[in-house]
Amino acid sequence: MTLKLYIMLNALACIQGLPNKTCDRVKIQDRWYEMEIIWANFGRPFNLYAHKTTNTVFFSYTVPETYSDVDFQLAFIDMDTKEFQNIAGIRGGCSVAIDHVNEDIYLGGSDGIYKYNMMTKLADFYKEAGKNIWALFFRRNLFYISYPDQKLHIEIDGKFAIVKEFESFEVDQFHVTTDSEDIYFANKTGFYKYDNARLKVNVINDVITVRQIAEDNDGDLYVCTNLGVFIDLKNEGFKKVLDFKNIYSLTFDKDNNVIISDEKRIIKLIHTMTGCPDTRNVDLH
Template sequence: MGNKWYIKEILWSHVGRAFNLNIHKASNSLLFSFSVLESYSDLNFLLAYYNIDTKDYSVIAGIPDGCAVAIDQKNDEIFLGGSDGIYKYNMITKIADFHKEKGKNIWNLFFKRNLFYINYPDQQLYMEIDDKFAKVKEFEATQIDYFHICNNNDIIYANKTGLYKFENGPSRAYAINELISVRQITEDIEGNVYVCSNIGIFRYDKEKLHKILDIRNLHGLAFDRDNSLIVSDEKRIFKLVESHIGCIEEEQW
């Protein structure tokens, strides 16, 4: 990646298409959702955590079809979403308590000063204001799969047709890339924004995408407390650790 070599450190193997990867910085724990085999249960998705420091890991119980994660790092609050609303999760007690939006099917969650969610199957964006959620009117005519507010206040979002930037003022959106299939938008500990897609990982900078990792079939991306990349493919979650030795042997992805 760039002019540096990295070693794949497998964190969790035999996990189906892990997505919505997020790091709880206080504990350096990865929270994510993954697909469940039909023969396993009547659920489609489950949530889980993996502590990168202690290697402790477990499935998170009590959230039907859990598939969404957002974290308020400043106030140490973890929000999880499933087919029956939004829950709050405690990393110490390992208990998920119901929070809000009973009966709503939560597709995705995002936190930046406010909590946002995207519902399913309408793919509409809602924002929490004064302890209540309301549809974001600027996006009422737009279906959204992934939503992100950058530190410079750029608003970018993705749906099945590509990746877009939204501009307030005259409210309009224009395409950043209509060829990729976006699977996650996230940022590192320095606030740099990255896009995980079907054809690799891109860095978003000055309204353009710059490919940093050319790997197909990725499903999720996060950065741990040390700013190391945590990546998932169809069967594994792994950490990319910089190697100071170089390439010893070529490995097939």
């Protein structure tokens, strides 16, 4: 374990919650962090993904249309200017994937996949017309998970096909790591690692509900769940480093700052040299 990772783990493990109304900072061991509310009053923002070049965080949030139906809206926040904008033209927009090499931003909704243009601020239709896109992921190829069958698809030579190795599985979350290309996925029955060499699925945890799988800028793998946030310590396995149960998503901006969301807010953790006289903390609400 690197010294940087050790310090991060110990710091995150000591977080007790957000500060109360009289203080906008929280003490993490001997360091203070300001909890900056980036945006509030969303309906459960999730699927946070940071576009590093522009330091923009894309995400989706729930929008109640009637008393019985809930729809989804895609949006973005510029982390430098705090500009917020809804992304128009994508019905039921709920998923994001970013190809950081080619600067392509993919967005998914209830009628297919779109590509977002940062210059024009417009989303143009890409592929899979009429398909309901549950989730997107990019690692060399573009993947998507269809809804409601929860099948994993991959784009090869311009066309999408179901990933044969996952034909017999429902998939809610999918991730391939940057460095080792380890394959992880999750569904309603638990969290798994796919052994590509042995064509075998290994159970990591059959209790947690995975809300998002993400990597920081150093390639460390985080899993956001209903029981808190876990990090992959490689040979030591996954360890819980954040005990909040109402975090729905997390990502990392261009400076590797942690960006998290709860039921209504998007929050950024910022290191600060000044603290507060009252160190009492409250949980995320």
